[in-house]
Amino acid sequence: MGLLERFASAIPTFSRGGIHPEDHKELTAGCAIEDYQPSLVVVPVSQSLGPSAVPIVEKAQKVRRGDVIASDEGGAVPIHAPVSGIIKSVDRGVHPTLVLDTTITIQARPDEDGAAREYPEVPGWEALDKEALLDKIRLGGIVGLGGATFPTYKKLKLPPEARVDTLIINGSECEPYLTCDYRLMLEEPESVVLGAWLIAKIIGVASCLIGVEDNKRPAAEAIEQAIERLGIARMDPPVRMEVVLTQTKYPQGSEKQLIQALLQRVVPKGKLPLHVGVVVQNVATAYACLDAVRYHKPVLDRVVTISGLGITQPRNLRLPIGTTVQEIIKACGGLKDGVVKILAGGPMMGRTLGDMGAPVTKGTSGLLFLTRAETNLGNFQACVGCGECLDVCPLGLEPNRVSVLVEAGRPLETEPFGALECFECGCCAYACPSNRPLVQFMQMAKSAMRRRIAAAGKAA
Numbered sequence: 001m002g003l004l005e006r007f008a009s010a011i012p013t014f015s016r017g018g019i020h021p022e023d024h025k026e027l028t029a030g031c032a033i034e035d036y037q038p039s040l041v042v043v044p045v046s047q048s049l050g051p052s053a054v055p056i057v058e059k060a061q062k063v064r065r066g067d068v069i070a071s072d073e074g075g076a077v078p079i080h081a082p083v084s085g086i087i088k089s090v091d092r093g094v095h096p097t098l099v100l101d102t103t104i105t106i107q108a109r110p111d112e113d114g115a116a117r118e119y120p121e122v123p124g125w126e127a128l129d130k131e132a133l134l135d136k137i138r139l140g141g142i143v144g145l146g147g148a149t150f151p152t153y154k155k156l157k158l159p160p161e162a163r164v165d166t167l168i169i170n171g172s173e174c175e176p177y178l179t180c181d182y183r184l185m186l187e188e189p190e191s192v193v194l195g196a197w198l199i200a201k202i203i204g205v206a207s208c209l210i211g212v213e214d215n216k217r218p219a220a221e222a223i224e225q226a227i228e229r230l231g232i233a234r235m236d237p238p239v240r241m242e243v244v245l246t247q248t249k250y251p252q253g254s255e256k257q258l259i260q261a262l263l264q265r266v267v268p269k270g271k272l273p274l275h276v277g278v279v280v281q282n283v284a285t286a287y288a289c290l291d292a293v294r295y296h297k298p299v300l301d302r303v304v305t306i307s308g309l310g311i312t313q314p315r316n317l318r319l320p321i322g323t324t325v326q327e328i329i330k331a332c333g334g335l336k337d338g339v340v341k342i343l344a345g346g347p348m349m350g351r352t353l354g355d356m357g358a359p360v361t362k363g364t365s366g367l368l369f370l371t372r373a374e375t376n377l378g379n380f381q382a383c384v385g386c387g388e389c390l391d392v393c394p395l396g397l398e399p400n401r402v403s404v405l406v407e408a409g410r411p412l413e414t415e416p417f418g419a420l421e422c423f424e425c426g427c428c429a430y431a432c433p434s435n436r437p438l439v440q441f442m443q444m445a446k447s448a449m450r451r452r453i454a455a456a457g458k459a460a
Contacts, residue, residue, distance in 0.1 A: 001343070001425040002413055002414070006126065007157075008450060009216055010062075010333070011174075011245055011246060011247045011344070012180055012244065012247065012261045012393055013246055013247035013249050013252060013253070013257075014249075014256075014258075014260045014261050014394060015258035015260060016263075016378035016393075016394055016395075016396055016398070017391065017392045017393045017394040017395075017427060018249045018250060018251065018392060018394055018427065019249075019250050019392050019427050019430055019431060020248070020249060020400060021176050021205045021250055021347075021430060022252065022346070023176045023215065024177045024307070024374075025174050025176070025177065025178070025182070025249070026136055026142065026180050026217070027177065027307045027308070027314045028177070028179045028183075028306070028307050028314045028315065028316055029179045029182060030182075030185055030420065031179070031314065031315050031316045032187065032316070033183050033184070033187055033206070033303050033316045033317070033318055034070055034317055034318065035181075035316060035317075035318045036228065036317045036318065036319055036320075036323070036328075036331055037106060037320070038083070038320060038324070038327050039107075039108050039109070039318070039327070040088070040105065040106065040108060041082055041083055041105070041106050041108065041222070041320055041321070041322030041323055041324075041325070041359065042093055042094070042103050042104075042105050042108055042322050042324055042326070042357065042359040042360065043070075043079060043081075043082065043104045043105070043106065043137055043321060043359065044093070044095045044101040044102070044103050044322075044361060045070045045076075045079055045102045045103070045104070046098055046101045046102075046319070047077070047079060047141075047143065047148045047149060047363065048077045048143040048151050048362045048363075049148070049150045049151070049152065049363045050075060050076065050077070050144075050150075050151060051074045051075050051080045052070075052076055052077040052101070053070030053071060053072060053073075053076040053078055053364060054071050054073040054074070054076065055069065055070045055090050055102060055104055055250070056068065056069065056070060056071050056123055057069045057070075057087050057090065057091060057104060058087060058090060059088070059089055060086060060087060060132055061086070061087045061089055062085075062086055062087075063081040063085065063086075063087060063106065064084045064117055064201065065080075065081055065082065065084045065117050065300060066080055066081060066117045066297070066298060066300060067080060067081045068080055068129040068346045069081050069087075069104050069106075070104065072138070072299060075137070075228075077141050077142075077143055077151045078139065078141045078298070078319075078360075080141060080272050080298040080299070080300055080406075081106060081107075081143060081300075081322045082106075082300045082301060083107065083322075084107045084109060084110065084117075085107045085109040086106065086107045086109060087104065087105070087106060088105040089103075089104075090103075090104050091103065091105075091283075091397045093105070093357070094355045094357045094359070095358070095359075095361075096344040096350050096351060096358045096359070096360075096361060096364065097344070097361075097363075102127065103359070104322075106137055108321070110167045111389065112209070112213075112343045117223065117296040119291075119295035119296060120294055120295065120338060121294055121295060122242055122293070125293050126236075127326065128314065129365045130202050130445055131199070132178070133202050133293055134156060134199070136292050136293045137153045137154040137156070137289055137292050137293070138151075139292070139298070140288070140289075140291070140296075140297065140298040140299060141283065141297075141362075142273050142288050142289055142292055142299055143285075143299070143362050143363070144277075144281070144282060144285055144363075145282055145284035145285045145302060145362060145363070145364050145365075146170060146181075146253070146282030146284065146285065146365070147345060147349070147360060147365055148363070149222055149361075149363040151325050152207045152281070152288075153213075153287065153297055155279070155281075156199065156202050156203055156279070157370060158274060158279075159274075160201060162274050163277055163369075164203055164204070164205055164207065164274055164279055165205055165207060165209070165277045165280065166205055166207045166276075167196065167200045167203060167205050167207070167209070167277075167278075167279050167280075167281070168208075168209050168210075168211060168257055168258060168259065168262060168263075168278055168279070168280045168281075169196045169199075169208060169209070169211070169280075169282075170190070170211060170253055170255070170280055170281065170282045171185055171192075171210055171211060171212040171213075171216070171219065171220075171223070171282055172211055172212065172213050172252045172253035172258060172281045173213070173216070173244060173253060174213060174248070174249070174250045174251055174252040174253040174285070174365070175250070175253070175347070175349065175350075175365075176250075176303060176346060176348065177286055177307045177308065177346055177347060177366060177368055178282070178305045178307075178346050178365055178366045179305050179307075179316060180303040180304060180305045180316055181282070181283050181284055181303075181365075182216050182282065182326075182367055182368065183221050184283060184284055184303055184336055185212070185219035185220075185222060185223055185283055185288060186222050186377070187218070188219055188287065189222040189226035190221045190226045190230060190441030191226055191287050191291075191332055192223060192228065192283050192286055192287050193204045193223060193232060193241065194230065194231050194290050194294070194327070195286030195287050195289045195290035195369055196208050196210065196239075196241065196269060196281075196286045196290070197230075197232055197235060197239050197241070197286075197334070198203075198209060198289055198290055198293055199279070199281055199286055199289060199316045200237075200239045200357030201237055201239075202240075203279050205239075205428065206237065206238065206239055206240055206281075207240050208239050208240070208241040208242070208394060208414045209241075209243075209244050209246050209262050210223055210241065210242070210283075211252075211258050211262050212243060212244070212245060212246065212247050213245070213246050213247070213248045213249075213250055213252055214246065214247060215248040215364055216243045216371070217245070219365065220243050220245055220441035223243050223446075225241070226328045227242075227441075230392075238293050238300070240251070240274070241333070244262055246258070246262070247261075247452055249252060250293065250348065250425070250427065251348070251394060251425040251427065253341050254394065254423060254425060255267070255280045256273070256395075257278065257333070257394050258280065258395075259273055259278050260277065263278065265278065266414050269421060272430055274364075276443075279452025280440050284302065284303065284365075285290060285306075286398065288302075291416050291449075299321065299362055300320060300321060300413065301318050301319055301320045301321060302318070302319065302321065302362060302364070302365075303316055303317070303319075304316070304317055304318075304319050304320050304328075304360055304364055304365065304366060304367060305365065305366040306328060306332050306366070306367050306369075306371045306446065307366065307367075307368055307369075307373055308339075308368040308369040308371070309336070309369075309370070309371045309373065310336050310338060310339035310340075310369035310370055310371045310374075311329070311333070311335060311336070311369040312332060312333030312334050312335070312336060313331055313332045313333040313407045314332070315331075317331065318433050319360050320358060321359070321361060321362060322359045322360065322361075323355060323359060323360045324356070324358065325342070325355075325356045325357070325367060326356040326357060326358050327359050328360075328367060329356070329369075336369075336371070338372060339369050339370065339371060340369045340370060340371060340375055340377060341368075341370045341377075342356075342367070342369055342370070342371050342377050343366075343367070343368040343370065344358065344364055344366075344367060344370065344412040345365060345368075346365070346366055346368070347368060347370070347374075348425060348426040348427075349424060349425060349426055350366070350368065359375065367436040369393040376433040378435050378437060379435070380434060380435045380437055381434040381435065381436070382402055382434065382437045383400050383403060383434060383435055383436060384433065385400070387435060387449075388431040388432060388433060389427075389428035389429075389431055389432055389438060391428070391431070392427040392428060393427060393428055394425065395421055395422070395423075395428065396418075397417065397419075397421060397422055398417040398418055399418075399422075399428040399438040399441070399442065401414070401417040401419075402414045402418070402419050402422075402426050402438075402442055402445050403419050403438055403441035405417075406441045406444050406445050407441075411445040411447075411448035411449070412442055412448055412449060412452060415449060415451075419442055419445035419446055419449065420446060420449060422439075422442045422446070424439050424442060424443065426439050432435075432449075
């Protein structure tokens with residue numbers, strides 16, 4: 001029985017909350033991935049959760065694409081030169097989420113001998129043991145490319161007591177506008193599948209589910225055909241790999257919601273997916289893991305969706321890390337009149353950019369150039385107690401109570417209403433008829449509680 005027949009009658013999803021925003025994916029869903037070479041890159045050293053990498057290069061130094069330019073000292077994830085060229089500066093610069101960060105600026109130039117660094121296939125990569133595979137992923141600077149940016153080798157290095165039986169590869173891409181994962185699955189399905197097999201081998205499971213929303217059926221079919229062509233069930237070790245169509249519903253791509261949709265398992269409050277026997281990885285992360293192991297190629301670039309009604313030529317570009325927004329705008333034909341907001345990421349969880357010198361990082365899945373017709377810039381009003389935010393919250397939190405307490409100057413009283421559990425999906429703000437910035441209220445509450453915890457630690 002084929003994929004479409006299996007899931008035509010009952011398409012799974014998570015049980016509580018969620019929304020159905022217009023997806024706007026038609027702007028780039030038909031745009032094949034194109035490579036782009038910038039003239040200059042600005043590479044931040046903070047590109048993953050945890051410690052920042054430490055610069056090991058200096059001004060005027062020559063580097064080749066793939067050289068380590070910031071080390072993994074102190075448990076950080078290494079950063080590599082995404083282009084060959086000359087170090088122009090190591091200084092404070094713009095960061096898309098941290099505002100400012102130490103950045104390494106490289107003026108791109110061809111290699112002196114005219115030959116770009118190549119990454120030939122590593123003989124016998126399939127037979128490497130778990131520790132060797134983890135080390136290659138660590139040295140490759142792989143992080144969660146779905147946006148979380150947690151160091152991948154740390155996530156795959158499970159604690160001894162963990163009892164994991166299933167790997168989930170997240171191909172949901174539920175954020176509106178974004179199609180970078182869709183195009184990756186459609187154009188390079190075998191690499192995604194082999195990357196999934198590799199991760200399953202590392203964590204020692206024989207079962208892998210690849211969840212794809214049902215508005216991406218061509219990608220789901222491409223992945224299923226690649227599984228059959230590669231004979232994943234007959235490889236060493238064999239893995240039972242299956243594509244599962246899920247309902248198109250935001251935030252289907254959230255780990256906890258996807259686990260519930262595919263396995264009917266509920267991750268308890270304060271726990272991780274591994275506590276219910278699951279590891280979740282994004283399709284782009286699986287692809288990058290294969291690159292690191294099969295070709296010893298680090299994260300040098302990533303696919304980014306450039307979209308919105310405010311950009312002249314929406315595209316899916318494979319961009320070297322550090323490519324600046326201003327250069328991307330030029331590559332896409334410039335801005336149209338009427339752009340009122342520029343976002344790094346999707347419209348639900350992305351961050352507003354205020355400086356066109358901001359660069360693409362490993363966690364940048366999209367750049368959106370939105371017009372007034374695509375945004376709501378009206379002032380927010382008082383909470384009217386309608387309960388819409390309660391209905392759509394996938395975790396059953398109380399954003400209304402949090403927002404009112406924060407407004408009253410009492411953010412430390414918000415923990416019982418879920419401020420610390422919130423993963424900032426934005427469903428509540430989308431549904432709020434008073435246009436209240438509920439995600440920002442959650443962020444303010446979290447910050448206040450974290451400051452209290454830090455102060456208590458210092459006092460102790």
